[in-house]
Amino acid sequence: xxxxxxxxxxxxxxxxxxxxxxxxxxxxxxxxxxxxxxxxxxxxxxxxxxxxxxxxxxxxxxxxxxxxxxxxxxxxxxxxxxxxxxxxxxxxxxxxxxxxxxxxxxxxxxxxxxxxxxxxxxxxxxxxxxxxxxxxxxxxxxxxxxxxxxxxxxxxxxxxxxxxxxxxxxxxxxxxxxxxxxxxxxxxxxxxxxxxxxxxxxxxxxxxxxxxxxxxxxxxxxxxxxxxxxxxxxxxxxxxxxxxxxxxxxxxxxxxxxxxxxxxxxxxxxxxxxxxxxxxxxxxxxxxxxxxxxxxxxxxxxxxxxxxxxxxxxxxxxxxxxxxxxxxxxxxxxxxxxxxxxxxxxxxxxxxxxxxxxxxxxxxxxxxxxxxxxxxxxxxxxxxxxxxxxxxxxxxxxxxxxx
Amino acid sequence: xxxxxxxxxxxxxxxxxxxxxxxxxxxxxxxxxxxxxxxxxxxxxxxxxxxxxxxxxxxxxxxxxxxxxxxxxxxxxxxxxxxxxxxxxxxxxxxxxxxxxxxxxxxxxxxxxxxxxxxxxxxxxxxxxxxxxxxxxxxxxxxxxxxxxxxxxxxxxxxxxxxxxxxxxxxxxxxxxxxxxxxxxxxxxxxxxxxxxxxxxxxxxxxxxxxxxxxxxxxxxxxxxxxxxxxxxxxxxxxxxxxxxxxxxxxxxxxxxxxxxxxxxxxxxxxxxxxxxxxxxxxxxxxxxxxxxxxxxxxxxxxxxxxxxxxxxxxxxxxxxxxxxxxxxxxxxxxxxxxxxxxxxxxxxxxxxxxxxxxxxxxxxxxxxxxxxxxxxxxxxxxxxxxxxxxxxxxxxxxxxxx
Numbered sequence: 001x002x003x004x005x006x007x008x009x010x011x012x013x014x015x016x017x018x019x020x021x022x023x024x025x026x027x028x029x030x031x032x033x034x035x036x037x038x039x040x041x042x043x044x045x046x047x048x049x050x051x052x053x054x055x056x057x058x059x060x061x062x063x064x065x066x067x068x069x070x071x072x073x074x075x076x077x078x079x080x081x082x083x084x085x086x087x088x089x090x091x092x093x094x095x096x097x098x099x100x101x102x103x104x105x106x107x108x109x110x111x112x113x114x115x116x117x118x119x120x121x122x123x124x125x126x127x128x129x130x131x132x133x134x135x136x137x138x139x140x141x142x143x144x145x146x147x148x149x150x151x152x153x154x155x156x157x158x159x160x161x162x163x164x165x166x167x168x169x170x171x172x173x174x175x176x177x178x179x180x181x182x183x184x185x186x187x188x189x190x191x192x193x194x195x196x197x198x199x200x201x202x203x204x205x206x207x208x209x210x211x212x213x214x215x216x217x218x219x220x221x222x223x224x225x226x227x228x229x230x231x232x233x234x235x236x237x238x239x240x241x242x243x244x245x246x247x248x249x250x251x252x253x254x255x256x257x258x259x260x261x262x263x264x265x266x267x268x269x270x271x272x273x274x275x276x277x278x279x280x281x282x283x284x285x286x287x288x289x290x291x292x293x294x295x296x297x298x299x300x301x302x303x304x305x306x307x308x309x310x311x312x313x314x315x316x317x318x319x320x321x322x323x324x325x326x327x328x329x330x331x332x333x334x335x336x337x338x339x340x341x342x343x344x345x346x347x348x349x350x351x352x353x354x355x356x357x358x359x360x361x362x363x364x365x366x367x368x369x370x371x372x373x374x375x376x377x378x379x380x381x382x383x384x385x386x387x388x389x390x391x392x393x394x395x396x397x398x399x400x401x402x403x
Numbered sequence: 404x405x406x407x408x409x410x411x412x413x414x415x416x417x418x419x420x421x422x423x424x425x426x427x428x429x430x431x432x433x434x435x436x437x438x439x440x441x442x443x444x445x446x447x448x449x450x451x452x453x454x455x456x457x458x459x460x461x462x463x464x465x466x467x468x469x470x471x472x473x474x475x476x477x478x479x480x481x482x483x484x485x486x487x488x489x490x491x492x493x494x495x496x497x498x499x500x501x502x503x504x505x506x507x508x509x510x511x512x513x514x515x516x517x518x519x520x521x522x523x524x525x526x527x528x529x530x531x532x533x534x535x536x537x538x539x540x541x542x543x544x545x546x547x548x549x550x551x552x553x554x555x556x557x558x559x560x561x562x563x564x565x566x567x568x569x570x571x572x573x574x575x576x577x578x579x580x581x582x583x584x585x586x587x588x589x590x591x592x593x594x595x596x597x598x599x600x601x602x603x604x605x606x607x608x609x610x611x612x613x614x615x616x617x618x619x620x621x622x623x624x625x626x627x628x629x630x631x632x633x634x635x636x637x638x639x640x641x642x643x644x645x646x647x648x649x650x651x652x653x654x655x656x657x658x659x660x661x662x663x664x665x666x667x668x669x670x671x672x673x674x675x676x677x678x679x680x681x682x683x684x685x686x687x688x689x690x691x692x693x694x695x696x697x698x699x700x701x702x703x704x705x706x707x708x709x710x711x712x713x714x715x716x717x718x719x720x721x722x723x724x725x726x727x728x729x730x731x732x733x734x735x736x737x738x739x740x741x742x743x744x745x746x747x748x749x750x751x752x753x754x755x756x757x758x759x760x761x762x763x764x765x766x767x768x769x770x771x772x773x774x775x776x777x778x779x780x781x782x783x784x785x786x787x788x789x790x791x792x793x794x795x796x797x798x799x800x801x802x803x804x805x806x
Contacts, residue, residue, distance in 0.1 A: 009763040016766070038783075043804065045785050046792025050805020063805065070806040247806060343763060347803055349796035350765070371765055372781060381783035 001324065001333065002058070002292075003317060004051060004248075005299025005340030007352040007371050011307060019298075019307065019342065020353070021370040023314040027322035028355075028369035031334060035357035037366040038379025040387070042338055046349040049384075051299070054337035055251045057384035059231060059292070068153055069223030070247065075143040076225075077250030078135050086225040087151045087182060091134075091142040092159070093117065093214035096194055100166050100216075105159075106140040108212035113202035117214055118142065120196050126189055134217075137246060144219050146185065152178035157220040158190055167218055186219060193217040230256030235392060237289035242279055244271060248294045257292065267296040269306070269313045277320045284327055294337075295320070302340025310342060331358035331394055333387065334369070354379065354387075358394060404727065404736065405461070405695075406720060407454055407651075408702025408743030410755040410774050414710060422701075422710065422745065423756070424773045426717040430725035431758075431772035434737060438760035440769040441782025443790070445741055449752040452787075454702070457740035458654045460787035462634060462695070471556055472626025473650065478546040479628075480653030481538050489628040490554045490585060494537075494545040495562070496520065496617035499597055503569050503619075508562075509543040511615035516605035520617055521545065523599050529592055537620075540649060547622050549588065555581035560623040561593055570621055589622060596620040633659030638795060640692035645682055647674060651697040660695065670699040672709070672716045680723045687730055697740075698723070705743025713745060734761035734797055736790065737772070757782065757790075761797060 008018040041047070042054035043063060052073055053063035071088035082088060093114060095104035114136035121134040130148035137143060154173040160166065170186040172179030194216040197203060203213035231239045233256070241252025242260045244267035249259050262279045264272030273295075280293060295317055301310035321334060335354035338347045353374040364378035382390070392398040411421040444450070445457035446466060455476055456466035474491035485491060496517060498507035517539035524537040533551035540546060557576040563569065573589040575582030597619040600606060606616035634642045636659070644655025645663045647670035652662050665682040667675030676698075683696055698720055704713035724737060738757040741750045756777040767781035785793070795801040
């Protein structure tokens with residue numbers, strides 16, 4: 001169970017305590033008491049991990065080889081069945097004028113009708129042998145996947161970043177036929193999207209209502225879908241992922257996990273924690289060996305610099321820990337994927353606390369679960385990609401190396 | 404700030420305490436109280452680091468790829484503008500008799516006139532296309548740099564190690580044209596040095612005065628100057644190096660740092676600590692982002708097995724820590740580059756204490772700075788090459804890996 005971005009730095013307003021040190025967390029503290037604690041560097045000491053690279057590392061993969069960018073995971077997270085070698089992009093629905101100048105990068109923050117627009121884009125014939133797979137995400141966001149032989153993710157972004165400019169010409173970032181071909185295809189895709197969408201019924205209606213039309217698609221962040229050994233095969237465990245955000249769902253998906261959707265899971269501090277708790281308990285009762293759980297609210301509060309909200313959210317999430325802890329014959333690992341300090345409003349490389357509870361762990365004398373108390377724990381300081389090895393070993397499911 | 408060789412092992416005569424545990428160090432202890440402490444392995448646990456390999460690691464480079472031998476760093480440290488690919492040697496001014504037998508490896512521990520001798524060596528025409536750069540260091544020591552195409556550092560040493568023998572024939576250590584050529588050049592260099600120096604005015608005067616003449620140059624420790632990404636470029640920080648010894652200055656130089664010379668800095672326990680302190684404070688007031696400081700006395704005391712002197716030197720150096728600690732808005736890292744135990748009189752692989760003081764660090768409850776107290780600190784146990792990543796993250800100057 002990963003409390004996204006829960007760890008922090010000491011804050012003056014909290015008497016130089018962290019939000020986790022400040023929050024009343026009787027259940028996490030109980031877990032520290034009956035478990036083994038330590039510090040964990042998601043990647044290695046001082047490295048500022050993304051949620052994606054950290055989860056990849058924690059699941060036992062090497063983020064330096066698996067991680068090609070956010071595109072593939074976002075695409076998988078919104079439900080595209082990506083395949084290794086696919087080139088995936090994050091996209092914006094944007095507004096262009098008749099000269100092709102972007103007048104609104106977010107198309108009036110469009111919320112409805114994007115599924116109809118996506119349908120049209122999916123009908124696009126871009127090039128013989130290259131399949132266009134396009135899917136709307138939330139709001140003005142979407143994903144694009146190009147599937148075919150001879151493609152590359154070594155190409156530049158089309159996003160002009162500012163309004164009043166035309167989409168940037170996509171250029172190859174390396175001197176290969178694949179990169180040149182993909183760059184050309186992207187430029188063609190953008191032009192074709194404008195042609196297909198400028199008179200689209202959804203857009204005609206938007207114009208009538210005084211809204212900016214979503215009449216051009218701007219892709220960015222090309223990433224090749226990595227070859228990933230399915231988690232279930234790698235560890236011989238049947239895995240499932242319970243996550244709120246598309247990014248983490250996409251990681252679960254690409255690792256071959258089943259996904260569980262939770263009603264009202266927003267990924268924010270307003271998320272429905274009761275539904276998440278119910279979803280976890282229901283999933284745990286099924287035929288799974290491994291649950292990857294991500295709760296995102298503390299990270300959002302950190303990004304927004306909301307100190308009190310972060311403390312409160314941690315206190316609320318603590319009750320889920322209390323319920324899950326009641327499950328028997330289970331190894332339970334509680335940690336964060338990185339620190340998201342209130343003062344920084346972004347991820348930092350500070351290590352995070354971790355506790356492992358379950359049969360036969362070497363219980364230490366740590367009595368509280370927070371960034372500082374765990375440094376005297378029995379795990380000392382480990383790395384994210386040690387976790388699966390430790391877990392498999394505790395479960396007596398790993399093979400011996402040697403005689 | 405690196406207190407060279409400060410760490411040690413428990414010593415019976417000190418009641419099984421280390422010199423650092425014995426020394427009265429109110430300022431280092433204060434830093435431990437207000438900072439975050441831990442153990443640090445300069446390279447990895449149990450590896451006996453040199454001062455050079457440890458500093459290379461602490462600065463974020465991989466010593467296993469960057470370190471080719473001591474020659475390049477010594478050469479850079481005495482002020483030769485070495486270039487990647489140069490082959491550098493440490494040399495002795497020695498005395499040879501008329502048959503070419505070395506009668507004194509240190510030429511009567513010559514102290515004066517070596518600059519004049521160096522001038523003559525620099526005029527040597529060794530081979531078309533190969534530049535000879537020679538510079539005297541302290542006493543009987545000097546450096547030689549060969550610059551040109553097709554050279555190699557894979558050659559043997561000329562140093563016979565004992566008096567009464569001729570210089571060893573330099574041979575290639577690998578079967579390449581480059582190694583063969585460089586070995587031949589070295590043999591030629593040694594012969595030519597003897598011809599050029601035997602009637603050198605400085606030597607004629609020495610003979611007159613009953614001193615052994617410095618009439619032959621014996622090179623050893625060939626090392627190719629490595630390609631090193633400048634520290635300033637690697638981290639986006641403007642760096643400066645304040646060090647006493649040529650070796651550490653050379654590391655700073657090769658890493659592209661400015662160097663500060665301190666009057667009276669001998670690298671021994673008799674060094675002028677006041678001048679070092681003044682030099683640090685003055686340099687800190689300038690336009691630098693990063694100061695690498697090395698104080699060498701504790702290491703020298705360790706190499707000489709001087710227990711009481713080591714304790715006393717640590718106590719004296721403690722006052723510098725007190726003054727530097729007053730600087731505001733600074734991250735201050737205090738550590739050693741390796742242990743130099745009195746009992747071993749050389750470096751060992753025992754880990755060293757480290758403390759980081761500065762804004763927002765997760766202060767732990769360690770109250771003394773020494774090899775044992777820090778093991779309960781918030782850093783747990785880190786490695787030398789984690790330090791720059793941790794520091795860059797604390798300064799919020801690192802880029803995120805992932806989303």
